[in-house]
Amino acid sequence: MYKAPRGTSDIxxxxxxxxxxxxxxxxxxxxxxxxRPIATPIFEDAQLFLRSAAVGTDLADKEMYVFNDPGGQQxxxxxxxxxxxxxxxxxxxxxxxxxxxxxxxxxxxxRFERPQAGRYRQHYQCGFEAIGEAxxxxxxxxxxxxxxxxxxxxxxxxxIGLNSIGCQTCQPQYVEALKEYYSxxxxxxxxxxxxxxxxxxxxxxxxxxxHCHKIADxxxxxxxxxxxxxxTHFKDVQHYLVALRIPFSIKHRLxxxxxxxxRTVFEIEPLEEKSxxxxxxGGRYDNxxxxxxxxxxxxxxxxxxxxxxxxxxxxxxxxIASCTAPVAFIAHMGKEAKxxxxxxxxxxxxxxxxxxxxxxxxxxxSQLRQANSLNTSxxxxxxxxxxxxxxxxxxxxxxxGQTTIPLAHIEKALS
Ligand code: HAM
Numbered sequence: 001m002y003k004a005p006r007g008t009s010d011i012x013x014x015x016x017x018x019x020x021x022x023x024x025x026x027x028x029x030x031x032x033x034x035x036r037p038i039a040t041p042i043f044e045d046a047q048l049f050l051r052s053a054a055v056g057t058d059l060a061d062k063e064m065y066v067f068n069d070p071g072g073q074q075x076x077x078x079x080x081x082x083x084x085x086x087x088x089x090x091x092x093x094x095x096x097x098x099x100x101x102x103x104x105x106x107x108x109x110x111r112f113e114r115p116q117a118g119r120y121r122q123h124y125q126c127g128f129e130a131i132g133e134a135x136x137x138x139x140x141x142x143x144x145x146x147x148x149x150x151x152x153x154x155x156x157x158x159x160i161g162l163n164s165i166g167c168q169t170c171q172p173q174y175v176e177a178l179k180e181y182y183s184x185x186x187x188x189x190x191x192x193x194x195x196x197x198x199x200x201x202x203x204x205x206x207x208x209x210x211h212c213h214k215i216a217d218x219x220x221x222x223x224x225x226x227x228x229x230x231x232t233h234f235k236d237v238q239h240y241l242v243a244l245r246i247p248f249s250i251k252h253r254l255x256x257x258x259x260x261x262x263r264t265v266f267e268i269e270p271l272e273e274k275s276x277x278x279x280x281x282g283g284r285y286d287n288x289x290x291x292x293x294x295x296x297x298x299x300x301x302x303x304x305x306x307x308x309x310x311x312x313x314x315x316x317x318x319x320i321a322s323c324t325a326p327v328a329f330i331a332h333m334g335k336e337a338k339x340x341x342x343x344x345x346x347x348x349x350x351x352x353x354x355x356x357x358x359x360x361x362x363x364x365x366s367q368l369r370q371a372n373s374l375n376t377s378x379x380x381x382x383x384x385x386x387x388x389x390x391x392x393x394x395x396x397x398x399x400x401g402q403t404t405i406p407l408a409h410i411e412k413a414l415s
Contacts, residue, residue: 007113007121017322018310022153023106026126029149030104033141035128038103040084046076052083052288054259056200063111077110080258081127082285082301083292089131090294099132100299106306118277118308127303128282131289134298136233139264139284140240146268146280146302147246153309154318157271158279161251162241164234165202165222167262168287174225175201185215205253221252230263237264260285264300270312279312280304322375326354327414329371329397331364333383340382344392344410351411355380371397378414 004010011019030037046066053060065077078084085103088094094101106126113119128145130138143160150158166174178201182189186197189204193212196203205216226234241248248266256265265283282302289297313320328348332341338361345357356374358367364381371379381393386404394413395402405413 005121007115007119009120013324014322015310016324017320018313019306021313021320022126022306022309025149025152026104026106029145029152030128032148033102033128033145035102035104035130035145038085038088038105039107040078040081040088040105042108043075043077044084044087046074048083048087048292049076049079051291052086052258052260053079054200056196056203057257057259058113059111059258063113065110065112078107079111080109081105081107081125081303082129082258082260083288085127085129085301086131086285086289086292086294086299090289090292095132095294095297100130100138101132102128102130104128118305118311120307124306125303126306127301129299129301131299131301132297133300134286136236136264137240139237139300140244140246142282142300142302143237143241143248143266144244144246146266146282146304149304150268150279150309153313154320155279155309155312155316157316158268158312159271160246160248160266160268161254162238162248162264162266163222163251163254164226164230164237164263165255165261165265165283166226166230170225170227170230171202171222171262174220174222177220177225178202178204181219182215188215200259202255203257205255206257216253219253222255223250223252233263256281256283260288260291262286266302268304270315277308278305279308325375325377326356327376328353328355328378328380329367329374329376330355330357330380330382331367331371332358332381333364334387337382337384337387340387341380344380344382344407348411348414353411353414368395380410 049064050060059079064079068074089101108122109125110122112121115121130142165171182197182204190209190212193204193207205219207216254265254267261283263284267281268279270277270279280302284300286298289299330341330345332338341357345355348355368379376397379395379397381395386392390407391404392407392410393402393404
């Protein structure tokens with residue numbers, strides 16, 4: 001028997017109501033804040049992700065699904081949504097449009113991670129990107145959007161962590177200070193952090209191991225090393241957030257797992273915090289477009305993980321109705337009634353009523369059992385008696401009562 005690959009899962013019909021809920025809310029929030037939908041391919045040139053995530057991140061080093069296509073081109077399954085959107089922004093000349101260009105997407109993303117609760121090899125993201133604007137007002141508006149998105153879905157128990165990691169001018173000095181601090185703890189670091197020390201020191205702050213965590217807690221803070229411009233930018237972001245009444249807390253160890261960020265970074269955690277639990281995260285990526293071959297273009301964005309949102313909807317007791325039940329089930333007894341059933345089914349579907357017609361020649365009891373398991377509102381029963389009198393039996397599956405009505409009145413009875 002084949003099984004879904006490790007770290008992937010099927011989204012069965014009974015879960016689809018939750019998925020539809022998340023995608024509907026994403027679309028209405030997008031509209032509310034002036035974001036337009038975009039979809040990019042499932043695979044891209046592998047270098048797009050390798051250049052944007054940069055060496056020393058888990059994503060670039062060991063999590064990408066890279067392969068050569070039969071034509072010999074090195075491709076990668078989409079590892080995240082931001083770099084492809086930036087690629088599309090450049091490829092389609094969106095820099096010629098009034099800025100910022102605001103785009104949102106719902107996409108699967110593929111990462112070869114060790115699967116565990118809330119961490120999958122294929123997961124879905126809802127992402128929002130505002131490209132072409134440096135004004136801190138857009139950072140705050142995006143965090144407001146993130147908060148409104150989660151609240152509109154029905155979630156309430158989450159917190160927003162905020163930090164600034166500086167820019168190309170001030171971050172190098174911070175990294176030097178960080179390395180100096182960590183050099184006296186080098187022998188105590190976990191093997192991953194030893195590597196981070198050499199390849200990507202900022203990531204030291206994000207280690208989940210308890211001992212490294214304690215060392216990171218006392219490490220120098222990015223905020224103490226910001227240049228004047230970054231200080232002002234961060235102060236303004238906070239100022240706008242206060243005006244918008246968005247509760248947030250400064251998290252000194254918040255640096256994000258991808259390497260393209262500068263200045264504002266933020267993450268949204270459920271209140272019951274676990275290591276792999278972030279509901280969403282994002283920040284500024286003012287250098288990414290230039291890194292991908294464009295002119296210097298400031299940008300800011302964030303993405304949420306759909307599976308984690310749905311898990312939290314379940315955890316917080318938010319129930320979403322399943323949207324898959326047909327209105328009516330047509331049961332029939334006898335060959336002629338079966339013909340009448342398929343004709344009636346076609347007639348009802350033409351007038352927009354969703355129906356399932358019984359197949360085979362099962363007993364009425366077993367046909368009604370099927371209607372019950374499909375959760376239809378009505379069963380329409382056609383037998384010899386009904387055929388001869390041009391009527392049908394209409395059974396209310398919830399109230400369990402039934403009446404005989406003229407066939408000609410069926411649409412009216414179901415409306
Ligand atoms: P990210 O933090 O890597 O950021 O992913 C965004 C969200 O996707 C996470 O907060 C989490 O909810 C979910 N997620 C990530 N990896 C997994 C996984 N293996 N299994 C389940 N859920 C996962 C980005 O991808 C950036 N592109 C976000 C962004 C947009 N930054 C700026 N614009």
